[in-house]
Every structure is written in structure tokens, then in C-alpha cells.
Amino acid sequence: MIITASPIKECDKRIEVLTKERGRISAFARGARKPNCVLSACTVPFTFGKFTFYEGRNAYNLVSGEIDTYFEEITTDYEALCYASYFAEMVQYLAGEGMEAAEELLLMYVTMRALQHKLLPLPLVRVIFEMRLMMIEGEGLELFGCLRCGNKDAYNVYLSQGGLLCAKCAAKQGKYAGEYPIKLSADAKYTLQYILTSPLEKLYAFTVTDRVLKELQQFMKSYLARYLPHKFKTLDFIV
Numbered sequence: 435m436i437i438t439a440s441p442i443k444e445c446d447k448r449i450e451v452l453t454k455e456r457g458r459i460s461a462f463a464r465g466a467r468k469p470n471c472v473l474s475a476c477t478v479p480f481t482f483g484k485f486t487f488y489e490g491r492n493a494y495n496l497v498s499g500e501i502d503t504y505f506e507e508i509t510t511d512y513e514a515l516c517y518a519s520y521f522a523e524m525v526q527y528l529a530g531e532g533m534e535a536a537e538e539l540l541l542m543y544v545t546m547r548a549l550q551h552k553l554l555p556l557p558l559v560r561v562i563f564e565m566r567l568m569m570i571e572g573e574g575l576e577l578f579g580c581l582r583c584g585n586k587d588a589y590n591v592y593l594s595q596g597g598l599l600c601a602k603c604a605a606k607q608g609k610y611a612g613e614y615p616i617k618l619s620a621d622a623k624y625t626l627q628y629i630l631t632s633p634l635e636k637l638y639a640f641t642v643t644d645r646v647l648k649e650l651q652q653f654m655k656s657y658l659a660r661y662l663p664h665k666f667k668t669l670d671f672i673v
């Protein structure tokens with residue numbers, strides 16, 4: 435999937451591509467800004483397909499592209515485009531270079547489809563995407579039971595510990611006393627569990643009440659502030 439494309443020289447593009455086999459790669463698409471160039475259509479952001487590269491000494495060069503899905507509706511819908519750009523920046527930041535990224539790629543694909551078909555409110559799409567991507571990148575939280583004893587009846591998330599602690603275990607471990615846990619409602623906890631375990635094809639097949647959505651947004655804010663302290667510039671366009 436094309437993640438970003440920026441103009442370079444007179445008529446070329448520099449592209450970032452998320453690939454199944456080699457993660458994120460940068461490449462040049464020569465002549466891609468000439469309207470009649472075969473590379474011009476397949477280097478539009480979020481285009482999903484099969485790409486062939488020539489591996490030069492210092493960079494990849496795009497030779498050809500076979501478009502599978504072109505998410506045109508996203509590029510013409512300003513709000514959806516802002517969210518898609520943020521998701522692209524986040525995956526670009528987190529996915530490694532030269533490492534397999536099949537999960538990230540599938541996540542991007544189903545997320546773009548959700549944006550294209552306007553399946554869910556955009557802020558909910560964002561919560562789902564962020565939560566699932568963090569898990570894929572190994573930064574997930576334990577939200578199924580207490581980290582110490584496995585008790586399922588735990589609702590307090592201690593970010594410093596990486597997940598839930600039941601009241602008993604938290605009391606025993608006095609050293610967390612200084613940390614205010616985030617108390618999840620049963621609905622929010624269940625939703626987060628669903629996001630962590632659902633098959634990717636069914637990830638965007640539910641919705642929540644406004645109250646739960648607000649709670650999830652607040653939760654993600656604290657979670658990402660601690661686990662992903664990075665300023666994404668595309669976030670400036672999301673209100």
C-alpha cells in the first residue's frame with residue numbers, strides 16, 4: 435500500500451510503501467507526475483496492489499504497479515483523508531524497515547475500507563486502529579484479567595504495570611499507591627477486548643454508545659501519551 439507520495443525533482447515522486455514482505459520502504463517513482471506516465475495512477479496514497487521495484491544501490495525504484503484497490507472516496511473526502519493520513523503516519527512511524535508487516539498491511543486495508551464505506555464514526559475508527567496497531571507492535575495491554583492473579587473481575591488499568599490489577603493485588607502492591615489507575619466501565623473493557631482479539635475482517639463490525647466512545651477516547655489518550663510519546667504532525671488536522 436502506498437503510504438505517502440511527495441513530489442521530487444521536476445516530474446518524479448518519492449513514495450513510502452508498506453509492504454508485506456519488507457515492511458516500510460522508500461522508493462522513487464520516476465516520471466510519476468507526468469499525467470500519461472503509467473506510474474502516476476498507482477502512486478496515489480492508499481492505493482493497494484502489487485508493486486515491482488528495482489533495488490538500486492541506495493534506493494528502490496518503482497518499476498510497475500498493478501492496482502488492486504484504489505480508495506478514491508477517501509482522497510476526495512477531507513475528513514476521512516485527515517484520518518487516513520494520520521493512520522498512515524502512525525504505521526510509517528511504527529512499522530520497521532526491512533521487517534515483515536503482513537498484519538500492519540491488513541490492518542491498513544480493513545481500516546481504509548471502513549473509512550471508504552463510512553462504516554463507523556471516525557473517532558471510533560481511530561480508537562480501534564490505534565489500539566490494534568499498538569498490540570501488533572508489541573505494546574498491547576493486558577486487559578483480560580489481573581496481571582498478578584488472573585482475576586477476570588478487574589477494571590482498574592495501571593499503565594505503569596501494563597494492564598489490569600484487581601483490587602486485592604493492587605492493595606498488596608503498595609508501591610502503585612501513588613498511581614491513579616484508569617477505571618474502565620464493563621462496556622469499555624469488553625470493547626477493548628473485542629478490538630484486541632477480533633479477526634481483522636470483523637474489526638470494524640460493531641459500534642458503541644456515545645458515552646462509551648468518549649470513555650475509550652479518554653483512555654487512548656492516556657495510554658498513547660505513556661506508550662507512544664511522539665508528536666504526529668497529521669494530528670493537527672483532526673479536531
Ligand SMILES: [Zn+2]
Binds near residue numbers: 583601
Ligand atoms: Zn489480582
